[in-house]
Amino acid sequence: MDSDQITDLVEDIAKRARKASLELATLPTETKNRFLLQLADRLVEESGAIIEANALDLEAAQALELSEPMIERLTFNPERIEAMAEGVRQVAALPDPVGAEIERLAPPKGFDLRKIRVPMGVIGIIYESRPNVTIDCAVLCLKSGNASILRGGKEAFHSNMKLAEIIRECLSATGICEDAVQLIPTTDRWALSVLLKQDETVHCIIPRGGENLIRFTVENSRIPVIKHYTGVCSLYIDAGADPEMAESILINAKCQRPSVCNAVENLILHQDAAELLPGLAKALHDQGVELRVDEKAKALLLASGLPLTDANDEDFFTEYNDLIISITVVADTNEAVQFINTHGSGHSDAIVSRNTESVALFLNGVDSATVYHNASTRFTDGFEFGLGAEIGISTDRLHARGPMGLNELCTYKYVIHGKGEIK
């Protein structure tokens, strides 16, 4: 396809999505759930065909010289397909967000005025290698009454096309407009540029992927973007903190799954909790964690004999996603708050403390989506919050902050019932 053809194609997809979205907005919950359950079944039934399509991607992966972890993420097997289907069934079981009364207002004129949750309209999802995102995002958008336009990466092209075909078949079989979920059938970069300009028909763009993809999206989009940047999370141990709790939360937040965005990257100690540092560092070391220490932390750990790396300021801005931690010491909670607001990414930060004043200072002062007192940052997650499946964890402030579930895929409208009121 040349660029004019791609332009026409993407514009047409966007227009059809908009039309479908108006139909989806008033679709009964029952119809949406019937589709979801059928899709779950069909995914399992079509495992063989999905794995066949996936094999083409895995073959191409060799030529693309993808890294082992990327190939890992790209690979489908029967267990993974079953897990994906189970995720779809879970979304079917979630309450329908559409139509809920968010608030009843009290206008001075006395007419009935309610704020009602409604779908956004059309959501564009831009993602990279994992093909399961195709299913995850399509079903969350559909359950929340939104049409979706999916734009996957070239690595998973064949897998994505097969999944989109199954989705389309199930939409058709359950009487839902087939344009409710559309995959852009080309991975040409131009298609993405065109999609980002369709602000008359597409209402929200959610990029899921690396920093380059997100940066490109933000710089080129006329459509509002909800971003899911890095998680540079910190744990602050206050003076007088319970030593056992401090260690248990630290080890959990750093080591339980270091590759995720809500894992801790920075450890900050109050100077009056300095005596805890050797023990905490030993516990981290025992778990295989590399210790990157600034001058102050280093001074407290020299006698420990533990292997230490010098941390520079850049380290405290870094999401390692690995068994590495940066450690610093501060004079007081105020300094800890400032340190986090300067170095963190506004994702999830925690204080371990028994001091009410410190806790209030920290929870109010740290400008992050989620702030914890005496709990692990690892709970920042739609399921752990009781919200169900999430489309991502927003590090933005507008519209959605933190885990973004079905409610956050919606907007609202004001509905007024009057008796002939005029101004």
Next chain:
Amino acid sequence: MDSDQITDLVEDIAKRARKASLELATLPTETKNRFLLQLADRLVEESGAIIEANALDLEAAQALELSEPMIERLTFNPERIEAMAEGVRQVAALPDPVGAEIERLAPPKGFDLRKIRVPMGVIGIIYESRPNVTIDCAVLCLKSGNASILRGGKEAFHSNMKLAEIIRECLSATGICEDAVQLIPTTDRWALSVLLKQDETVHCIIPRGGENLIRFTVENSRIPVIKHYTGVCSLYIDAGADPEMAESILINAKCQRPSVCNAVENLILHQDAAELLPGLAKALHDQGVELRVDEKAKALLLASGLPLTDANDEDFFTEYNDLIISITVVADTNEAVQFINTHGSGHSDAIVSRNTESVALFLNGVDSATVYHNASTRFTDGFEFGLGAEIGISTDRLHARGPMGLNELCTYKYVIHGKGEIK
């Protein structure tokens, strides 16, 4: 100033605003209100100086060959300054949105999890001729705990600089960081381009002005933008509607203040309500309204002898802001809904009806920020909704839709109190 100097200046303003925002976020309500009340008093006391600065703008307006209505909007007099001060006092009287508990969640692990309203951070306001916007926006941002960066138009430069000076003096006198409200002291277009790239320090951009300004902002901003586009509002008269109510709502919605965004531009009649059209058209004509009719409406009005203009499709997409109305006839409520979703701007639309089914179809199907049953569209307004002063009426779907008051200038954070929970 050359462009490098402007770049440095705007980057510095943004950084200082971000720093101030962290202080503002935890400022007591009392301090914010003390500032607001002092500002209101000082505006009145400084009326003379404000009018003097304004005179410089009015002088320049001659050279710029501004239109009469633009000069009208630009002009300050003691009454207008008093009204502006009164607006500030009203904001002082509104409840502080910051710190309110929006929701208490029920996480499976049982820790205490609350969603708390907090300020966004730094808000950039880009506006054109009216200098009172400087005060209106500064006080709404400050009351909601946000730092603001104001970028006014060149027409009101001297007035804006004077108002910013008074704001700064009152911030200082009440012990609030002076960088909480900053006016960019140049109207060079480059300053705007630089501001729109400060996505590390500025969290939201609100353009208030004409379509060109909004278009430029959307195309050049890396920062999320909340738009306030046109209001192409429609009134639909259903079959069997109460004739008196239909006329009263129509005349109010079209004529009470035709220049505003919530005034009606399109009249849509159900074909079985066609007998009402001559009376409604006569009533509109009596109010001086020009009637633009499509073929179907024309056929129903030919016998009336009223002066008619032929409407083309473009007319039904047009915000006249004037005593002009476009009229069409539809087969049923479904067609009316589709007509509005195609031609309207998603602002405010109304149905006059006694038929429950029609009403539900309309209120659910019309994809607009505010939908009315048996009331005038003129109520789409922060005060009429009981929300207090608004910074604008959003035609966007993300974050804020419809009137955007203090709550909508905030975001939220999740606050967790645990007892040592780990995952």
